Amino acid sequence: MEGQQKNKEKNKYSIIVPTYNERLNIALLVYLIFKHLRDVDFEIIVVDDGSPDGTQEIIKQLQQVYGEDRILLRARPRKLGLGTAYVHGLKHASGNFVVIMDADLSHHPKYLPSFIKKQLDTGASIVTGTRYVKGGGVHGWNLMRKLTSRGANVLAHTLLWPGVSDLTGSFRLYKKSVLEDVISSCVSKGYVFQMEMIVRASRKGYHIEEVPITFVDRVYGSSKLGGSEIVEYLKGLAYLLLQWSAIRNISSDK
Amino acid sequence: MKHIIKIITLLVAISAFWIGLLQASVIPSSHTWLLPIYFIVSLGCYGLLMVGVGLMRFPTCPQEALLLQQDIVEAKDFLKQKGVDVGGSD
Numbered sequence: 241m242e243g244q245q246k247n248k249e250k251n252k253y254s255i256i257v258p259t260y261n262e263r264l265n266i267a268l269l270v271y272l273i274f275k276h277l278r279d280v281d282f283e284i285i286v287v288d289d290g291s292p293d294g295t296q297e298i299i300k301q302l303q304q305v306y307g308e309d310r311i312l313l314r315a316r317p318r319k320l321g322l323g324t325a326y327v328h329g330l331k332h333a334s335g336n337f338v339v340i341m342d343a344d345l346s347h348h349p350k351y352l353p354s355f356i357k358k359q360l361d362t363g364a365s366i367v368t369g370t371r372y373v374k375g376g377g378v379h380g381w382n383l384m385r386k387l388t389s390r391g392a393n394v395l396a397h398t399l400l401w402p403g404v405s406d407l408t409g410s411f412r413l414y415k416k417s418v419l420e421d422v423i424s425s426c427v428s429k430g431y432v433f434q435m436e437m438i439v440r441a442s443r444k445g446y447h448i449e450e451v452p453i454t455f456v457d458r459v460y461g462s463s464k465l466g467g468s469e470i471v472e473y474l475k476g477l478a479y480l481l482l483q484w485s486a487i488r489n490i491s492s493d494k
Numbered sequence: 495m496k497h498i499i500k501i502i503t504l505l506v507a508i509s510a511f512w513i514g515l516l517q518a519s520v521i522p523s524s525h526t527w528l529l530p531i532y533f534i535v536s537l538g539c540y541g542l543l544m545v546g547v548g549l550m551r552f553p554t555c556p557q558e559a560l561l562l563q564q565d566i567v568e569a570k571d572f573l574k575q576k577g578v579d580v581g582g583s584d
Contacts, residue, residue: 267580271569301578345562372548377555390548394541400497443497454555456562481498 253282253356254333254416255341258325261293262343270302270311272349280356285332286343287325288315323433327423330416339413344458347411354451355413365418365446368404368438369411369453376406380457392473396435400480403442404450407435411453418446430469432476439480508533 255273259266270284288295299313314332316325326340339355341347347369355367371378372393381389396407408431414422418441428436442448515526573580 264580267573267578268566268569271572272565298579305573305576305578345566348558348562348565372553374553377553377558379555379559386549386552387545390545390552393548394544398541399501454558456555456559481501482496 251281251337251356252335253277253280253337253339253413254329254335255282255284255339255352256287256326256329256333257284257341257343258287258289258322258329259291259295259343260289260319261291261295263291263293263295263298265345266295266343267298267302269343269345269349270306273352274306276349277352280353281335283310283312283333283335285312285314285329287329288313289319289325290315290317321429323423323426323429326419330420330423333416336416337413338416338419341411346455346458348454348456351411351451351453358449358451359413362449363447364449365415366438366441366448367413368406368448368450369409370404370406370450371409371453371455372405373450373452375452376454378455378457388470392470396477399477400439402439404438404448406450407438408432409453409455410434412438422446428476428479430472432472435476436480440483443483 257266257269266286273282273284286295286299288299296313296315299311303311303313312332314329316328320328330338337356337359339352341349351369355369358364358367370376378386393407396402410431422437422441422444425440426433426436438448512526512529515521515529516523519526570580
């Protein structure tokens with residue numbers, strides 16, 4: 241217990257949040273992160289893709305409240321994609337752990353302590369939030385959305401044997417070195433990227449643990465799931481089936 | 495090893511077992527010939543069953559949406575006090 245306390249003081253967590261037009265949500269998110277992470281050393285790295293709605297102005301106001309060393313604005317000129325947003329944020333991360341989460345409040349910061357605790361208890365390289373176990377859940381999906389999600393999940397589990405229950409979730413805690421290693425070999429876009437990250441990490445033999453999270457679909461605006469997303473998903477699945485796994489990856493490690 | 499090769503290996507092993515059965519004719523070969531169809535049908539049933547069970551037990555959390563609304567109100571109050579511009583948009 242005492243050792244744990246020591247670790248807690250030594251560890252630093254960099255929370256990377258990509259944004260695009262999230263001026264209201266990012267302010268609420270920052271407040272909630274500070275509310276729920278009290279005795280932990282952390283920084284929030286906002287990677288804003290040139291939002292026209294003034295997201296960056298809000299970040300500057302938040303920096304006045306919480307301090308410029310706690311909230312870092314690392315903007316990019318325009319929309320450049322999710323995967324590269326994490327790479328970009330990672331370059332500026334000073335913590336030994338990195339948390340990635342969405343800005344739209346579908347990921348609630350109140351789960352951050354359970355991610356950290358799980359990592360300290362198990363020594364895992366990755367702790368991933370899962371919506372599909374007891375204690376987790378989803379709010380705001382219609383039947384069609386649930387059906388697609390379940391179908392996609394069964395298909396992925398039958399074909400890929402990933403060893404984690406929620407492949408496309410994006411609320412995760414990584415050891416920084418592990419994230420750097422995994423992210424460098426990922427090529428997918430969108431939410432297939434999340435699946436590729438966790439499948440690659442699992443095949444590389446990293447220790448992955450899960451914690452239940454709830455997912456409240458974004459209050460403003462609708463999250464889309466059309467035919468093209470399904471095609472992208474199937475393409476991603478086929479791509480991952482054809483990838484080399486563990487042994488080859490480690491032996492060819494630069 | 496490519497993951498697809500693992501799956502193909504598994505399928506080859508199953509086929510080998512099936513051909514073995516055909517050769518050995520432990521059970522009448524007319525039954526053995528139908529086994530691959532049974533295999534595919536049961537795979538399909540497994541898939542449908544898993545999707546069905548998953549749908550029935552799909553965890554939902556309506557109370558979380560309410561809690562989130564409370565958190566949003568609380569956060570807005572605090573941020574307004576601190577002079578962060580949280581009104582207007584959305």
